[in-house]
Amino acid sequence: MRYKLLTAALAATAALQLAGPAAATDLEVIHWWTSKGESAAVSQFAKAFDNDGHGDKWVDSAIALGETARSTVMQRVLGGDPPGAAQFNPGRQYEELISGGKLLDLTDVATAGRWDEVIRPKAIGSACLVDGHWWCVPVNIHSNYWAWYSKPVFEKAGVPEPKSMADFIAAAPKIKEAGLIPFAIGGDGNGWQIQLLFQDMVTEALGVAKRDEMYTKKSAEIAGGPEMKGVFTQLRTLKQFTDNGYANRNWNDTTNLVITGKAGLQVMGDWARGEFAAAGMTGVKDFGCMIGLNEAKPVVSTDGDIIVFFKQDNPDVEAAQKRLAALLISPEVQVAFNNAKGSMPVRGDVDMSAADPCMQKSLKAVEDPSNIVTATNRFITENTNQQINELVSQYFADDSMTADDATAKFGTIIGNSD
Amino acid sequence: MQKSWRRRFHLPAVIGTIPMILVAVGVFVIGIGFSVLWSFTSSKLFPTYDFVGLAQYRRLWSDSRWLVSVNNIWFFGLMSITCNMVFGYLLAVFMDQRIRQEDLFRSIFLYPFAMSLIVTGLVWQWVLDPNLGLQAALRNLGWSSFSFAPLVDADTALYALVVAGIWQGSGVTMAILLAGLRGVDEEIWKAARVDGIPTWRTHMSIVAPMMKGAFATAFVLQCVSVVRVYDLVIAMTGGGPGIATSMPAVYVIQLITVRQNVGQGMAAATMMLLPVLVVLAFSGILLWRRNREASA
Numbered sequence: 001m002r003y004k005l006l007t008a009a010l011a012a013t014a015a016l017q018l019a020g021p022a023a024a025t026d027l028e029v030i031h032w033w034t035s036k037g038e039s040a041a042v043s044q045f046a047k048a049f050d051n052d053g054h055g056d057k058w059v060d061s062a063i064a065l066g067e068t069a070r071s072t073v074m075q076r077v078l079g080g081d082p083p084g085a086a087q088f089n090p091g092r093q094y095e096e097l098i099s100g101g102k103l104l105d106l107t108d109v110a111t112a113g114r115w116d117e118v119i120r121p122k123a124i125g126s127a128c129l130v131d132g133h134w135w136c137v138p139v140n141i142h143s144n145y146w147a148w149y150s151k152p153v154f155e156k157a158g159v160p161e162p163k164s165m166a167d168f169i170a171a172a173p174k175i176k177e178a179g180l181i182p183f184a185i186g187g188d189g190n191g192w193q194i195q196l197l198f199q200d201m202v203t204e205a206l207g208v209a210k211r212d213e214m215y216t217k218k219s220a221e222i223a224g225g226p227e228m229k230g231v232f233t234q235l236r237t238l239k240q241f242t243d244n245g246y247a248n249r250n251w252n253d254t255t256n257l258v259i260t261g262k263a264g265l266q267v268m269g270d271w272a273r274g275e276f277a278a279a280g281m282t283g284v285k286d287f288g289c290m291i292g293l294n295e296a297k298p299v300v301s302t303d304g305d306i307i308v309f310f311k312q313d314n315p316d317v318e319a320a321q322k323r324l325a326a327l328l329i330s331p332e333v334q335v336a337f338n339n340a341k342g343s344m345p346v347r348g349d350v351d352m353s354a355a356d357p358c359m360q361k362s363l364k365a366v367e368d369p370s371n372i373v374t375a376t377n378r379f380i381t382e383n384t385n386q387q388i389n390e391l392v393s394q395y396f397a398d399d400s401m402t403a404d405d406a407t408a409k410f411g412t413i414i415g416n417s418d
Numbered sequence: 419m420q421k422s423w424r425r426r427f428h429l430p431a432v433i434g435t436i437p438m439i440l441v442a443v444g445v446f447v448i449g450i451g452f453s454v455l456w457s458f459t460s461s462k463l464f465p466t467y468d469f470v471g472l473a474q475y476r477r478l479w480s481d482s483r484w485l486v487s488v489n490n491i492w493f494f495g496l497m498s499i500t501c502n503m504v505f506g507y508l509l510a511v512f513m514d515q516r517i518r519q520e521d522l523f524r525s526i527f528l529y530p531f532a533m534s535l536i537v538t539g540l541v542w543q544w545v546l547d548p549n550l551g552l553q554a555a556l557r558n559l560g561w562s563s564f565s566f567a568p569l570v571d572a573d574t575a576l577y578a579l580v581v582a583g584i585w586q587g588s589g590v591t592m593a594i595l596l597a598g599l600r601g602v603d604e605e606i607w608k609a610a611r612v613d614g615i616p617t618w619r620t621h622m623s624i625v626a627p628m629m630k631g632a633f634a635t636a637f638v639l640q641c642v643s644v645v646r647v648y649d650l651v652i653a654m655t656g657g658g659p660g661i662a663t664s665m666p667a668v669y670v671i672q673l674i675t676v677r678q679n680v681g682q683g684m685a686a687a688t689m690m691l692l693p694v695l696v697v698l699a700f701s702g703i704l705l706w707r708r709n710r711e712a713s714a
Contacts, residue, residue: 071675074463096463096678187658190676245549247570247659383462383677390483390661397572397660409482416477 037274191393224411506591539653598632
């Protein structure tokens with residue numbers, strides 16, 4: 001009798017769980033999309049998920065600065081309380097999460113959505129497809145190879161708009177004479193903005209093939225070579241054209257200097273375009289964009305963002321995670337998100353007729369595979385990434401460090417990287 | 419045997435201290451043990467037991483950021499402890515002159531210590547920011563050549579940190595030393611005055627030596643706050659510009675959380691523990707010798 005009761009009670013609870021409509025599920029998502037343009041973009045995800053017809057709810061955990069957000073996620077995972085989903089950059093930032101078995105396998109969602117066919121270029125998908133399993137959803141393609149400039153500033157200084165960094169360096173003294181900041185940069189977050197500029201200059205100086213060889217073979221020889229010394233020398237030249245408020249400035253405040261016509265040019269990924277758009281500017285008369293630091297040699301990198309989902313013991317949460325994964329890559333959401341964000345959609349079968357002139361440049365460049373540069377994050381771990389941050393920001397801040405010293409140190413970092 | 423055991427350990431006292439013992443053993447001894455253990459492994463994001471000997475220490479001592487951090491902590495420590503003790507003592511002497519509104523002044527001097535360093539550090543950062551703070555304000559008033567931006571220059575940022583550290587730490591030193599000063603018997607002052615000893619000489623040769631305990635307390639508190647200085651740096655400079663104001667504690671947290679390199683971070687943490695252990699061992703030996711002399 002007693003057992004019967006118990007069994008009945010058990011059966012009843014089981015039936016309740018099965019029968020009820022998929023319970024309203026809250027899913028916490030940690031990301032670092034905190035600027036004006038970025039929050040406009042991420043709200044597209046939240047809106048779509050909240051209205052997916054299953055009563056799901058996007059719980060937004062926005063943490064300013066990528067390295068802070070990523071370390072928060074890692075600490076939550078280590079503490080046994082991972083969020084539902086989290087943003088990373090495609091590459092090696094989450095490789096230990098995969099090998100440690102912390103991530104939800106999304107292969108069935110990917111098969112149903114034919115991700116291997118719709119995601120282009122293939123290099124974007126490969127950031128998530130590891131050993132035949134899908135571990136994350138690529139949501140956009142950002143290129144780090146852009147420079148943004150204020151047309152009014154160049155007009156005021158009486159210099160032609162730049163077509164390459166060489167043009168800009170030639171024009172910079174005139175902008176300084178006009179009482180404006182020629183080169184806008186920020187040094188927050190261990191100096192990641194300086195490294196972004198540095199990496200763009202590295203690719204420009206070494207060429208794509210030699211740069212890839214340096215990172216894949218961890219060649220201290222190339223990293224300590226004469227081309228790299230040239231890069232460090234040029235970095236010092238650019239520093240002379242910055243303002244002294246750069247030290248702790250974040251990227252969107254830096255972009256704002258260009259938007260408001262206080263500074264001439266900023267080298268930043270195309271998420272900066274979202275800031276111009278959020279400020280109501282178009283790329284025709286207010287601001288210009290220089291692709292690949294050299295209009296004659298356009299390049300587009302396969303940087304961007306991916307979303308990972310953490311294993312949870314609750315099947316309801318897992319179902320909601322998979323619904324969100326499918327939603328993030330669906331054509332409508334891709335268009336809405338990427339138009340606000342300034343990035344390219346990860347699928348080629350969507351209508352991007354609303355894209356502005358800068359976006360048109362990158363859509364055109366991405367068609368030719370030889371223009372595509374592999375994201376630096378694919379080659380290096382977060383440890384190496386931060387070491388490079390420290391080196392370039394120390395060099396940038398400390399004028400007593402010579403280009404030879406810096407080149408030698410860069411060679412050591414690359415030679416010892418894993 | 420049984421009796422002496424009982425005499426030494428009163429049961430209620432033992433029960434009462436069990437939580438503290440558990441915390442001390444659990445958090446400090448075991449925690450420190452794992453830190454040291456992991457410093458010999460190749461742990462990255464997740465701790466592992468793949469032992470690599472001293473490799474992490476070799477990497478640590480060839481990392482320029484760590485070397486800069488170690489240099490910085492010596493400079494910061496010597497400057498801020500010396501200045502805190504001197505200013506703290508002078509402030510305490512000043513407060514001891516039976517001034518009016520003593521409570522008010524004491525609150526003002528203690529206030530920096532009572533507030534979170536994240537808040538005060540941020541205020542300092544804003545005041546010293548060339549585009550928002552003092553420099554911008556004076557330039558707007560018409561002094562257009564005025565230039566004062568210590569935080570953005572790699573050569574001067576550390577001095578700005580020291581000044582903020584002194585501003586924060588001298589109040590509490592004053593409070594401790596003032597309590598010590600008040601503990602000195604009024605008769606001693608009278609006797610010194612009768613003997614015609616100048617006031618400064620009384621302070622230096624009689625009162626200060628009598629306040630040994632207060633000085634030691636203040637000094638130990640200062641040392642502890644120097645070794646673990648973290649929030650001040652994070653709020654004011656984030657370790658920058660470049661790596662100019664990095665400190666060991668900042669380095670350790672950076673390696674464990676951001677760089678996902680637990681092994682090397684733990685090696686750095688172990689290095690931070692070493693000087694503390696040396697001081698502990700030194701004072702332990704002194705104590706032991708004094709006890710032996712007393713019992714002999």
